[in-house]
Amino acid sequence: MPDIVITEFMDAPSVAxxxxxxxxxxxxxxxxRAERIPRLLARARAxxxxxxxxxxxELLAEAPRLRIVGRLGVNxxxxxxxxxxxxxVTVVPAVGTGDDSVAEYVVAMVLHLLRGAYAATGEVAGGAWPRTRLIGREASGKTLGLVGYGAVARKTAARARALGMTIAAFDPFVPAGDPAWGDATRAETLPALLAAADAVSLHVPLTEATRHLVDxxxxxxxxxDAVLINAARGGVVDExxxxxxxxxxxxxxAALDVFEVEPLPRSAGAVFADCPNLVLTPHIAGVTEESNARIGAMIANAVISSLEGNA
Known part of the structure; x- marks a missing residue:
């Protein structure tokens, strides 16, 4: 029986x-194939x-020797x-390893949604020339509104500032005097932020308080004329x-990378049929080649330390 069970994809060097x-x-x-996991955990330590x-x-009860659960992600x-x-049992998330990837995804979606010209390949290749219809907007000079102002939101803000965007954020857990605000405008309420922003990006966990926060x-x-990006957690947006x-x-x-049910079933995805200027991606914002390597290395280090340090 194995010492370690890995149930989802992990980068090859870390597995090795x-x-x-x-x-x-x-x-x-x-x-x-979750029904197969309990048997594998009978003697597993990680x-x-x-x-x-x-x-x-119930699953943990099937793993009496388990010492650590490594989470290849944050939430x-x-x-x-x-x-x-x-x-x-110690639970170790890969905190910080995907922040850059998510920040780049959000900014890319802001640019994509504001410009509105990047899905015209089929039309242009087919002989159409829809220049007038595809005149979009620049990000420079626009306001990016961040719901939640933690580490990922701040990295997103830094990238957006480099494009000439103004930053506003709503986060009741970051006090008004916190130096983290820097030159960002602190919105007192969520409605105030939503009314002011050209693009809104969500950076909150899924809790009872945040479920369908964007209803x-x-x-x-x-x-x-505003756009919405959710690369945080499914369920924060009422789809x-x-x-x-x-x-x-x-x-x-809008751009959604996360959904209330994942993988998004065809039945639930049908609600988005014929929605204009919409991008759907499969919970991939925080997973790039680079972040996947960082995530795997952090969790492999934690597992090795736990198992070898307490052998």
């Missing part, structure tokens, strides 16, 4: 480092997951933290309300 030291099962498809493996109290809503703590009312507070707002022209565009 673990396999050199310990009996390791690496099967990135195990998240879709479990490595991303966001599609549910680490419940921990798929892991029962209280159950892990009660069983003496029909919030979308109606946005400007009709049906967003689809309605795009069709009605309440907002001008």
């Amino acid at each position: 480092r673990l396999a050199e030291r310990f009996d390791t099962v690496y099967d990135p498809g195990l998240a879709e 479990l490595v997951v991303r966001n599609r493996t549910s680490v419940t109290d 921990l809503d798929n892991i029962d933290l209280a159950a892990a703590e009660a069983r003496g 029909a009312a919030a979308l109606s507070a946005m400007r009709p 049906a309300a967003l689809a309605g707002a795009l069709r009605a022209g309440t907002i001008a565009g």
Whole structure:
């Protein structure tokens, strides 16, 4: 039976480092075959997951020797933290490793949605020449509104400033006098931020307080020429309300990298049919070749330290 079980994709060098030291099962498809995981954990001392493996109290009960759960990412809503703590299992997320990737994704989506000209390949190749219709807007001089002003939002802000954008943010957990605000404008309320921004990017975890934070009312507070990006967590945006707002022209565009149900099933995805100026991506904002290597290295180091340090 293995010492380490890895249930989702991890970069090859990090898997190789673990396999050199310990009996390791690496099967990135195990998240879709969850019924096979408990048997593999009978003698395992480490479990490595991303966001599609549910680490419940019931699963932890099948792993009496487990010492560490490595999360190849940041958000921990798929892991029962209280159950892990009660069983003496350390949970280690890959904090900070995907921040640059997410920040670049957000800025790229802002540019894409404001310009509105980058999906015309088929038309142009087919002989059309829609120049007038595809006259878009520059990011320079526009306001980027950030909902949440943690590490990723601040890296996003730095990149947006380099393009000439003004930064505003709403985050009640960052006090007004905090030096982190720098030259960013601190919005007192979420509606105030939404009303002021040309582009809105979400940077909050999914909690009871943030579920459907961006609902029909919030979308109606946005400007009709504004765009929305969510690379934070699915469920923060009311997807049906967003689809309605795009069709009605309440907002001008949106990019979603995360969804309430993942992978997004065809039935749920149907709500977005015929929505204009919409980009959907498969929870990939924080995963690049570079970030994947950083994530894997951090979690491999944590697993090695845990298993070799307490052998």
